[in-house]
Amino acid sequence: MTFTREENLYYRCIETLKYDEVDIILITIPSHFDTKEELLSFLVEAKKKIKIPLMVAWLCADEVEQQRRSLWKAGIPTFIDPQQASICIKHLVWYGQWLNKKNEYYYTVS
Structure with missing residues (x-):
């Protein structure tokens, strides 16, 4: 979801995505968002x-x-650039895959 001014749309999108097989939600907020405090509370x-x-x-x-x-x-990583956030997600995915392989190897050898 990207570049909308409607808080309601953020809510509806997150509500929809929480039921699918989604591992993480990246929310891009434009600089011209007027109700910053309301959006902060919602997130x-x-x-x-x-x-x-x-x-x-x-x-x-x-x-x-x-x-x-x-x-x-509040535990929500926040970046000033969607590219930085995407790179962070990429590294989190890589690390998760590495942990899974490490655990598979450990249980196979033990």
Whole structure:
């Protein structure tokens, strides 16, 4: 989901995705989003309600630094660039695959 100004749409998308086989949700928030505090509250609540990790790319770093810090404190990684967030997800996937292979090897050898 990317570049919408509607908080409601963020909610509906996250609600829809939580039922599918989704491992992580990357939310891209445009710099022109007006209701920053409302969106911040929604994202923190969404993280509490769903089991899927959330990651945010909020595109106006200086303007929303306070909100980005609040998301980090709530356990939601936040980036200023969707590419950085995607690279982070790529490394998380790689690490998860590595852990699975390591565990498979351990149980085969033991």
